[in-house]
Amino acid sequence: MELEDINTVAVLGAGNMGHGIAEVAALAGYDVTMRDIKEEFVQNGYDQIEWSLGKLAEKDQISEDAADDALDRISPLVDVEEAVGDADVVIEAVPEKMDIKKEVYGEVEEHAPDRAIFATNTSSLSVTELSEVTDRPEQFCGMHFFNPPVRMQLVEVISGAHSSEETLEVVEELAESMDKTPVRVHKDEPGFIVNRILVPLMNEAAWLVHEGESTVAEVDSTTKFGMGLPMGTFELGDQVGNDVSYHVLEYMHEVLGDAYEPCPLLAEKVDEGHLGKKTGNGFYDYE
Ligand code: CAA
Numbered sequence: 001m002e003l004e005d006i007n008t009v010a011v012l013g014a015g016n017m018g019h020g021i022a023e024v025a026a027l028a029g030y031d032v033t034m035r036d037i038k039e040e041f042v043q044n045g046y047d048q049i050e051w052s053l054g055k056l057a058e059k060d061q062i063s064e065d066a067a068d069d070a071l072d073r074i075s076p077l078v079d080v081e082e083a084v085g086d087a088d089v090v091i092e093a094v095p096e097k098m099d100i101k102k103e104v105y106g107e108v109e110e111h112a113p114d115r116a117i118f119a120t121n122t123s124s125l126s127v128t129e130l131s132e133v134t135d136r137p138e139q140f141c142g143m144h145f146f147n148p149p150v151r152m153q154l155v156e157v158i159s160g161a162h163s164s165e166e167t168l169e170v171v172e173e174l175a176e177s178m179d180k181t182p183v184r185v186h187k188d189e190p191g192f193i194v195n196r197i198l199v200p201l202m203n204e205a206a207w208l209v210h211e212g213e214s215t216v217a218e219v220d221s222t223t224k225f226g227m228g229l230p231m232g233t234f235e236l237g238d239q240v241g242n243d244v245s246y247h248v249l250e251y252m253h254e255v256l257g258d259a260y261e262p263c264p265l266l267a268e269k270v271d272e273g274h275l276g277k278k279t280g281n282g283f284y285d286y287e
Contacts, residue, residue: 001088001115001166003173007031010087010112012104014045014076015119016241016278018093018219020149023049025091026070026104027062028178033075042076049074052150084112085114089174091143093121096247101125109134119143119171122192124199124248136164142185143171144192147240156192169175198236199248200265206231206263216283230232234283238276242269242283 007030011022014036022034022045036042053067053140064072067091070223076081084090090112094104101122108118118140120130128146131140155175159168168184185192191199205223220232229236237245246267252260269275276282 001117001170003170005115005179006088006170006174008033008089010034010035010084010085010090010116012083012090012108013092013093013095013121014042015093015095016147017145017149018245019045019048019285020147021121021145022074022089023052023070023148024145024178026073026179027053027066031073031074031075033077033083033087035077035080037078039078046076052148080107081111084107084108084116087112087116087118089117089171091119091121093145095230096123096125096244096251098125098129099147100129100148105130105134109136116170117141117167123244124251126190127158127188128162129161131160134179139167140165141167141171142188142192142255144185144194145274146194147182152193153181155180155184156180156194157182158188158192158213158258160188190255191248195248198258199245199252202233202237202245203249203260203263203266206237210263210265234239237266238282238284241264241276241278243275245268 009025009030011018012032012035014034020031021032025031034042034045050071053070057064057067058064081095087216090108092104118134120127120142121144122142127142131137134140141160144156145157146152146154157168157172175215192284205219208219209216220234223229223233230281246262249260249262253262273279280287
């Protein structure tokens with residue numbers, strides 16, 4: 001498949017990442033289907049896209065017409081067959097759990113055309129293992145966006161053991177057509193590049209607070225004002241979702257060993273449902 005053959009992008013999952021990817025794809029001129037398992041999830045994602053496009057237009061980063069056109073290009077759906085039936089590329093952004101993702105691929109490959117490339121937005125899981133549950137492991141790779149996708153420049157394009165060079169190249173071109181900068185990840189290791197560096201940093205920050213050595217505010221001040229990061233580590237955790245970073249850590253711990261043991265403070269946030277901005281509270285309150 002060539003970039004010119006891509007007209008329709010199906011995005012599976014309308015959460016933080018899914019709706020952001022759908023927005024970016026629609027802004028690039030693709031027809032987009034955005035699918036989630038419940039009407040309310042899809043509606044919530046669609047509302048967030050509308051909010052985000054409104055913000056971009058308000059700040060003259062895009063025109064009002066471009067915002068309206070992008071929204072018009074997005075079809076929010078619950079039915080899988082309708083969502084992927086005519087897709088040239090399927091970008092999967094469902095929860096960061098291997099069994100959930102595998103189940104979704106089982107459903108999707110039944111309805112997706114043979115030509116369709118499958119790209120997973122997984123933050124850390126094995127692209128190779130996911131590709132092997134599909135009928136097209138060579139047409140499968142990672143396409144990892146960052147939160148919020150509409151503002152973040154990078155896309156990691158991850159080569160699984162079976163990904164063909166043609167697939168990787170067209171996905172890199174697709175990322176460029178969305179005004180992103182792709183970076184090839186040659187080794188399919190937990191966390192790839194960014195999360196291999198970033199998530200242990202977030203975990204270490206949590207250990208400092210858990211052990212009573214610092215407060216959340218102190219750590220965030222040092223990461224912003226001493227390390228030059230745009231957000232404090234805990235602010236960032238709330239932005240990406242404490243469940244997401246926790247699941248990435250759990251997987252890194254399982255595969256890479258004890259150095260990645262998740263801090264209990266993160267587990268507590270997940271157990272309490274304090275997942276960050278998306279639930280209205282995390283390390284900070286947003287209500
Ligand atoms: N769409 C449109 N506008 C948005 C938005 C979105 N999705 N998200 C935030 N904004 C708006 C805010 O509402 C705010 O608007 P107002 O000024 O009207 O209040 C504005 O953008 C925020 O602007 P700021 O000036 O405060 O911040 P900024 O523009 O300088 O940068 C940022 C915002 C790009 C998010 C920056 O803080 C940043 O880069 N943060 C770090 C993000 C990051 O590291 N992401 C990667 C996380 S790791 C990951 O995602 C991988 C994984 O797998 C876990």
